[in-house]
Amino acid sequence: MTSLYSRELEIAQLAVQRASILTKRVFHETSKGTVSKDDASPVTIGDFGAQALIISALKHNFPHDEIVAEEEATELRANPPLRDQIWELVRTTSLDDVAAEGLLGGGIKDADAMLDIIDQGNSKGGKVGRVWTIDPIDGTKGFLRGGQYAVCLALLEDGDVKVGAIGCPNLPVDDAAPLTADIGANATDDEGRGVLFSAVIGQGATSRPLKVGALAEGRSISMKPLTDMSNASFCESVEAGHSNQSESAQIAQKLGITKQSVRMDSQAKYGSIARGAGDIYLRLPTSKTYQEKIWDHAAGDLIVREAGGQVTDIKGNRLNFGVGRTLATNSGVIAAPKAVHSQVLSVVQEVLGVK
Numbered sequence: 154m155t156s157l158y159s160r161e162l163e164i165a166q167l168a169v170q171r172a173s174i175l176t177k178r179v180f181h182e183t184s185k186g187t188v189s190k191d192d193a194s195p196v197t198i199g200d201f202g203a204q205a206l207i208i209s210a211l212k213h214n215f216p217h218d219e220i221v222a223e224e225e226a227t228e229l230r231a232n233p234p235l236r237d238q239i240w241e242l243v244r245t246t247s248l249d250d251v252a253a254e255g256l257l258g259g260g261i262k263d264a265d266a267m268l269d270i271i272d273q274g275n276s277k278g279g280k281v282g283r284v285w286t287i288d289p290i291d292g293t294k295g296f297l298r299g300g301q302y303a304v305c306l307a308l309l310e311d312g313d314v315k316v317g318a319i320g321c322p323n324l325p326v327d328d329a330a331p332l333t334a335d336i337g338a339n340a341t342d343d344e345g346r347g348v349l350f351s352a353v354i355g356q357g358a359t360s361r362p363l364k365v366g367a368l369a370e371g372r373s374i375s376m377k378p379l380t381d382m383s384n385a386s387f388c389e390s391v392e393a394g395h396s397n398q399s400e401s402a403q404i405a406q407k408l409g410i411t412k413q414s415v416r417m418d419s420q421a422k423y424g425s426i427a428r429g430a431g432d433i434y435l436r437l438p439t440s441k442t443y444q445e446k447i448w449d450h451a452a453g454d455l456i457v458r459e460a461g462g463q464v465t466d467i468k469g470n471r472l473n474f475g476v477g478r479t480l481a482t483n484s485g486v487i488a489a490p491k492a493v494h495s496q497v498l499s500v501v502q503e504v505l506g507v508k
């Protein structure tokens with residue numbers, strides 16, 4: 154008997170694997186083709202190309218599902234050389250396994266079809282029906298720096314995360330490796346790196362080596378039991394503009410955490426605590442107006458919860474993925490093992506003055 158969401162999980166993981174190949178090619182082979190978005194954040198040809206490949210795989214398998222994806226093609230329609238650079242990558246990226254590639258429906262017809270596919274990620278989201286959410290490259294700034302980044306995909310059903318997959322090409326493949334954002338000085342090959350995290354609601358969380366063909370064997374992961382806060386390690390964004398680092402230092406001190414925070418880009422943070430490499434992930438608002446995006450959290454939220462963690466915002470509320478493209482009703486993120494989450498939450502609220 155096949156388990157619930159088994160097909161969605163398989164397609165999601167293969168789609169993330171294929172998109173990850175494209176991002177690695179961009180990193181190793183080409184100039185990044187970086188452009189600035191309206192909010193001054195960067196986007197590269199890797200983000201656009203990965204989004205095209207993932208949406209194409211989803212539309213082939215689940216043509217009626219809605220898609221909320223981070224990027225859109227407007228800039229590319231006005232910039233044919235940029236479009237062609239992306240098309241060349243998309244056209245020549247496939248899984249190194251005929252059966253797996255076949256499951257994703259193979260390639261895209263032409264450059265114009267690719268632009269239309271990228272724009273199919275424009276759903277408004279919401280709390281009704283099946284909605285996939287895609288972050289083709291999460292941690293674009295980390296990607297550009299040669300640090301951590303992640304290819305993220307999740308399925309929401311009636312606003313609830315049911316399936317999540319996160320590809321982390323630069324994390325150690327070994328689940329027992331120490332928590333670090335470092336990928337090794339002058340690392341030129343991928344040896345020892347690349348992990349694919351996944352989860353299905355009610356079925357636990359898994360990690361497996363990130364491959365370029367068929368899926369590798371997975372192993373079940375869980376958060377580390379944390380009994381003594383002085384041994385805890387916590388992670389946060391590299392970017393001070395994404396999470397308040399001086400408040401997190403105060404919180405850590407009050408909790409009795411003695412280790413320096415590990416600063417890591419992307420949802421690699423969620424994956425890292427889910428496999429017990431780290432313990433706590435804090436994301437503390439830097440502005441009253443910024444709304445977190447659903448694609449930055451959906452897969453990570455499920456993977457951490459299925460690994461035995463609890464994920465809330467700074468008010469203690471579960472992340473609500475059913476209110477549109479953003480987490481409009483939430484503020485910040487606190488992810489921690491269930492047993493200590495309330496302790497962490499109360500210190501966060503004390504330091505931030507949250508009532």
Ligand SMILES: Nc1ncnc2c1ncn2[C@@H]1O[C@H](COP(=O)(O)O)[C@@H](OP(=O)(O)O)[C@H]1O
Binds near residue numbers: 223389419
């Ligand atoms: N002011 C802000 N506060 C919180 N998150 C922000 C932000 N500005 C941008 N981001 C989000 O932070 C994400 C990266 O998270 P992290 O800091 O954990 O690496 C970005 O994802 P992208 O890189 O996909 O654009 C972006 O969506």
Ligand SMILES: [Mg+2]
Binds near residue numbers: 194196
């Ligand atoms: Mg972005």
Ligand SMILES: [Mg+2]
Binds near residue numbers: 288290291292448449
């Ligand atoms: Mg992101």
Ligand SMILES: [Mg+2]
Binds near residue numbers: 223288290291292293
């Ligand atoms: Mg992104």
